[in-house]
Amino acid sequence: MSEEILKNYPELATEGLPTVKQRLDISNKAVTQMATDASLSCIKAWGRPLSSITHLVYVSSSEARFPGGDLHLARGLGLNPDVRRVMLAFTGCSGGVAGLRVAKDLAENNPGSRVLLATSETTIVGFRPPSAQRPYDLVGVALFGDGAGAVILGADPVPGAENPLFELSSSIQQYLPNTEKTIDGRLTEEGIKFQLGRELPQVIETHVEEFCKKMLKDTVCSGAEYNDLFWAVHPGGPAILSKVEGRLGLKPDKLSASRDALRDYGNASSNTIVYVLENMVVESKRKREKGEEYSEWGLILAFGPGITFEGILAKNLVC
Numbered sequence: 001m002s003e004e005i006l007k008n009y010p011e012l013a014t015e016g017l018p019t020v021k022q023r024l025d026i027s028n029k030a031v032t033q034m035a036t037d038a039s040l041s042c043i044k045a046w047g048r049p050l051s052s053i054t055h056l057v058y059v060s061s062s063e064a065r066f067p068g069g070d071l072h073l074a075r076g077l078g079l080n081p082d083v084r085r086v087m088l089a090f091t092g093c094s095g096g097v098a099g100l101r102v103a104k105d106l107a108e109n110n111p112g113s114r115v116l117l118a119t120s121e122t123t124i125v126g127f128r129p130p131s132a133q134r135p136y137d138l139v140g141v142a143l144f145g146d147g148a149g150a151v152i153l154g155a156d157p158v159p160g161a162e163n164p165l166f167e168l169s170s171s172i173q174q175y176l177p178n179t180e181k182t183i184d185g186r187l188t189e190e191g192i193k194f195q196l197g198r199e200l201p202q203v204i205e206t207h208v209e210e211f212c213k214k215m216l217k218d219t220v221c222s223g224a225e226y227n228d229l230f231w232a233v234h235p236g237g238p239a240i241l242s243k244v245e246g247r248l249g250l251k252p253d254k255l256s257a258s259r260d261a262l263r264d265y266g267n268a269s270s271n272t273i274v275y276v277l278e279n280m281v282v283e284s285k286r287k288r289e290k291g292e293e294y295s296e297w298g299l300i301l302a303f304g305p306g307i308t309f310e311g312i313l314a315k316n317l318v319c
Contacts, residue, residue, distance in 0.1 A: 001123070001124055001127050005124070007027065009022050009026070012127060012129070012162070013129045013270065014129065015128075015129055015131070016190070018190065019189075019190055019191060020125075020187065020188065020189050020190065020191050023124055023125045023127075023191045024063065024064060024065070024125065026122075026124055027063055027122050027124050027125050028064075028065055028069070028072075029065045030122050031060050031062050031063050031069060031120040031121065031122055031148070032072045032073055032076055032118045032120070033076075034122075034146070034147065034148035035058065035060075035069070035073050035076075035118045035119070035120035035146065035148045035150070036073060036076040036077055037148065038074070038118060038119075038120070038148035038149055039077055039115055039116060039118050039150040040077070041150070042116070042150035042151060042152060042175040043116070043150075043152070043173055046152050046162070047161070047162075048114070048161065048162070050077065050078060050079065050142075051080065051196045052114050053077075053079055053080075053083060053098035053114055053115075053116045053152075054083065054084065054112075054113040054114055054115070055083065055084045055085075055086070055106050055107075055110065055113055055115040055116070056070060056073065056074055056079065056083050056084070056085045056086070056115070056116050056118070057085075057086045057087075057088070057099050057102050057103045057106070057115060057118070057154075058070040058073050058085070058086070058087045058088070058117075058118050058119075058120075059087075059088045059089075059091060059095040059096060059098070059099040059117070059118070059120075059239045059270045060087075060088075060089060060095075060119065060120050060121060060270070061089065061090045061091060061092050061095060061121060061185075061269060061270065062120070062122045062123075062124075062125055062269075063089075063125075064089075066185065068087045069087060069090070069120070069227045070085040070086065070087040071085065073118060074314045079116075080223065082313065084106075085310075086102060086106070086210070088102065090185075090305070091270065091305070091308075092183060092185070092269060092270070092304040092305045093234055093236055093267065093269050093270065093272070093302055093303060093304045094234070094270075094302040094303060094304025094305070094306075094308050094309070095119065095269065095270030095274035095302075095304065096119050096149070096234065096269075096270040096271060096272065096274060096302060097234065097273055097300055097301070097302040097310035097311070097312060098173070098204075098270075098302075098304075098310050099119060099152070099270065100117060100153070100168065100171070100273075100300065100312055101171040101173065101310065102310060103115040103117045103151075103153045104153060104168045104171060104312070105117040106153075107153045107154050107155050108155050108205065109230045111155070111156075112156075112206045112237050113154060113155075114146075114152055114153070115152065115153045116150065116151075116152055117150065117151050117153060117271040118148065118149070118150045119148060119150070119215040119269075119271045119273070119274060120147075120148040120149075121146060121147065121148070121268055121269040121270055121271055122146040123140075123141075123144050124146075124191075125191050125192045126140070126144075126185075126191055126192040126193070126194045127191065128190075128191075128193075129249045136195075140194070140196075142266075143237055143264050143266055143267050144266055144267050144268070144269070145266030145267065146268060147265055147268040147269040147271045147275075148271055149270075149271040149272075149273075149274025149275065150274070151274060151277075152201040152272070153168070157309055162297070164317050165281055165316075165318055165319060166247070166277065166311075166316060166318075167278075167314060167315040167317055167319055168300075168312050168314050169219065169220070169312075169313045169314060169315060170215070170219060170312070170313045171296070171310075171311065171312040171313070172211075172214060172215055172276065172310075172311050173308065173309065173310050173311075174211060174214075174308070174309045175308045175309070176203065176207060176307045176308075176309070177308065178201070179203060179306065179307040180305075180306065182196070182197040182199060182200050182203060182307055183195075183196055183197070183200065183304065183305040183306070183307060184196075184197075184305075185305070200236070200240070200307070201237070201239040201240045201242075201243045202243070203307060204240055204243055204244065204303050204307070205238075205243035205244065205246070205247045207245055207309070208247055208248065208309075209247055209248060210241075211301075211309045211311060212226075212248065212272040212299060212301075215299060215311045215313055216313070219313055220297065220299050221313065224247045224297070226249060226250060227249070227250060227251050228295060228315060229295050229297055229298040229299060230254070230280065230294075230295035230297070230298030230299075230301070231250060231254045231255055231258070231298055231300075231301070232257060232258070232273065232276045232277055232280055232298065232301070232314075233255060233258045233276070233298060233299075233300075233301045234258070234272055234273050234276065234301060234302035234303065235259065235261055235267060235272060235276070236303055237262070237267060238259075238262070240303070241255050241258055241259060241262070244301075248279070252266035256279075256283070257276045257277075257279035257283060258276050258279075260279050261275040261276045261279055270282045271291060273300065273302055277300070280316070281318050284316055284318035285318060288318070294316065295314055295316065296315060297313070297314070297315055297316070298313075298314060298316065299311060299312070299313060299314070300312040300314055
């Protein structure tokens with residue numbers, strides 16, 4: 001949201017007007033452009049040609065159209081028309097890790113494939129004009145942000161041509177019954193009306209340890225102490241990070257990559273886990289240069305509508 005947008009669409013600042021068309025006109029274009037920019041930056045850092053991309057996984061809860069954003073992104077990037085596309089829509093904050101899980105499965109089951117995962121979100125579809133009757137909206141404006149992210153996944157990296165950052169070992173997904181209303185969003189004539197239940201941090205705190213134990217069971221990390229692992233946690237908000245930290249007894253620095261992402265970009269929904277992982281890469285390189293200890297194995301976590309838990313056991317290959 002900006003002064004320019006409000007000048008061109010003054011109806012967005014008026015309560016009760018049907019503006020879903022205007023919001024989607026803005027958002028559909030914006031998310032494609034952001035995803036394109038993020039993907040091109042990622043591909044440049046990867047160092048291999050665009051034609052090597054065989055699959056595309058696109059994640060967004062900020063658009064609604066036919067054909068979907070996956071096709072618009074593939075066309076915007078100039079990918080081969082036969083690239084195999086998957087779109088994950090309205091997965092919210094868990095979408096980034098869900099995308100990693102889907103891309104991981106595609107890479108492992110298609111030898112030689114290279115999967116581009118792109119995420120892109122904007123808050124304009126849920127913007128509401130300030131109201132003294134809805135102070136909660138101000139919290140949302142302060143907490144949530146726009147942005148995009150991209151990563152490339154594949155099995156059997158080419159020596160000398162590809163520099164892998166993380167190995168995704170295993171993944172699981174779980175939803176908590178009877179929590180569907182805790183994260184509630186509805187598409188209306190005024191855009192998406194979105195509400196987070198006050199109980200959300202407590203619900204996550206109550207269930208996160210059991211979920212983590214399930215992820216670690218019968219793996220190379222069975223029996224590991226939580227502080228021996230790295231933690232890439234989607235920063236849904238300060239309260240959620242504090243609850244996870246407290247429940248698992250994590251040292252303050254264990255969630256530094258998540259807290260830094262939240263500080264710099266806000267909760268940008270599905271994108272944010274990409275920012276967290278990027279922070280972890282920078283942090284790992286710094287520790288390696290200084291000869292400091294690092295955690296080789298860890299967990300990538302996110303929480304979204306459902307309430308849905310997404311988790312991946314991963315190995316840090318940076319250090």
